[in-house]
Amino acid sequence: xxxxxxxxxxxxxxxxxxxxxxxxxxxxxxxxxxxxxxxxxxxxxxxxxxxxxxxxxxxxxxxxxxxxxxxxxxxxxxxxxxxxxxxxxxxxxxxxxxxxxxxxxxxxxxxxxxxxxxxxxxxxxxxxxxxxxxxxxxxxxxxxxxxxxxxxxxxxxxx
Amino acid sequence: xxxxxxxxxxxxxxxxxxxxxxxxxxxxxxxxxxxxxxxxxxxxxxxxxxxxxxxxxxxxxxxxxxxxxxxxxxxxxxxxxxxxxxxxxxxxxxxxxxxxxxxxxxxxxxxxxxxxxxxxxxxxxxxxxxxxxxxxxxxxxxxxxxxxxxxxxxxxxxxxxxxxxxxxxxxxxxxxxxxxxxxxxxxxxxxxxxxxxx
Numbered sequence: 001x002x003x004x005x006x007x008x009x010x011x012x013x014x015x016x017x018x019x020x021x022x023x024x025x026x027x028x029x030x031x032x033x034x035x036x037x038x039x040x041x042x043x044x045x046x047x048x049x050x051x052x053x054x055x056x057x058x059x060x061x062x063x064x065x066x067x068x069x070x071x072x073x074x075x076x077x078x079x080x081x082x083x084x085x086x087x088x089x090x091x092x093x094x095x096x097x098x099x100x101x102x103x104x105x106x107x108x109x110x111x112x113x114x115x116x117x118x119x120x121x122x123x124x125x126x127x128x129x130x131x132x133x134x135x136x137x138x139x140x141x142x143x144x145x146x147x148x149x150x151x152x153x154x155x156x157x158x159x
Numbered sequence: 160x161x162x163x164x165x166x167x168x169x170x171x172x173x174x175x176x177x178x179x180x181x182x183x184x185x186x187x188x189x190x191x192x193x194x195x196x197x198x199x200x201x202x203x204x205x206x207x208x209x210x211x212x213x214x215x216x217x218x219x220x221x222x223x224x225x226x227x228x229x230x231x232x233x234x235x236x237x238x239x240x241x242x243x244x245x246x247x248x249x250x251x252x253x254x255x256x257x258x259x260x261x262x263x264x265x266x267x268x269x270x271x272x273x274x275x276x277x278x279x280x281x282x283x284x285x286x287x288x289x290x291x292x293x294x295x296x297x298x299x300x301x302x303x304x305x306x307x308x309x310x311x312x313x314x315x316x317x318x319x320x321x322x323x324x325x326x327x328x329x330x331x332x333x334x335x336x337x338x339x340x341x342x343x344x345x346x347x348x349x350x351x352x353x354x355x356x357x
Contacts, residue, residue: 039237042237042276043280044273044277045230045231046231047233049233049234086305086319087322088319090317093312109235114233149281
């Protein structure tokens with residue numbers, strides 16, 4: 001009996017873990033967050049970029065204002081762009097606007113959430129949980145599967 | 160001086176000026192992506208990722224790929240080093256003489272140990288280079304790299320920096336650049352051209 005309970009608990013846990021590896025769309029208020037992923041981190045580098053697509057199906061503008069993760073000392077919302085051949089990276093102090101009826105893509109070479117002060121580096125195959133805080137929709141937990149070093153989309157193992 | 164001789168002297172002077180201009184312009188055209196004419200590079204004494212001293216002499220006697228970046232860079236630098244490792248692998252023995260260098264624009268935080276584990280994760284063919292800020296500034300200025308520390312509100316900082324890979328020939332001259340995320344075929348052709356220039 002007890003054995004059976006352990007077995008089903010183990011099965012349940014395994015199911016929970018395996019379902020975490022698939023990044024289903026996450027909904028919060030009028031927002032849908034799809035294809036979240038982070039890149040594997042290079043040994044020696046304490047930072048990692050997180051990417052996702054956020055769609056606002058509502059009638060009011062929203063804004064990603066903050067992010068945090070148990071895996072990182074701080075998580076910032078960044079804009080990265082190329083100014084001719086110079087890489088420019090800035091923290092978005094007022095957050096990232098998610099306009100009503102629009103889809104905003106966080107992707108390599110553009111907007112990203114930056115995990116900083118990471119002590120245990122992200123390794124391909126893991127899942128990193130982060131809490132995103134939106135101005136109107138509120139807070140939501142999102143699981144970011146870890147892709148390859150140069151992943152450019154969810155579960156992409158080659159660039 | 161007669162009028163005729165004065166005219167001849169002026170003609171010679173004019174020819175020299177125009178000629179020098181044409182040579183200068185032709186040189187400029189051969190290096191379309193170089194922002195300023197003149198020789199690039201500077202003397203420096205830095206440290207490689209194995210803790211050994213390294214100077215500007217590392218950039219002569221063989222062609223080189225030269226990249227300036229830093230390890231606190233979540234996107235452009237790992238992507239570029241990943242690409243560089245891919246080019247070297249694709250070229251195989253053809254690129255045996257080619258050396259690849261990853262200079263840190265953030266030597267304050269990038270110790271040789273950090274550079275070693277970072278670069279070594281992509282390939283054992285990229286040599287990480289760091290050292291004192293003063294010496295690194297010589298390399299940064301010498302190669303006309305843009306690198307600027309930008310403070311973040313939490314007291315940290317990020318670095319804006321040139322994201323192109325420099326193609327340097329055996330004489331230590333800049334022969335071109337590979338832009339961030341340039342098409343792999345174009346990048347490989349540029350490297351092959353560099354290898355054939357000897």
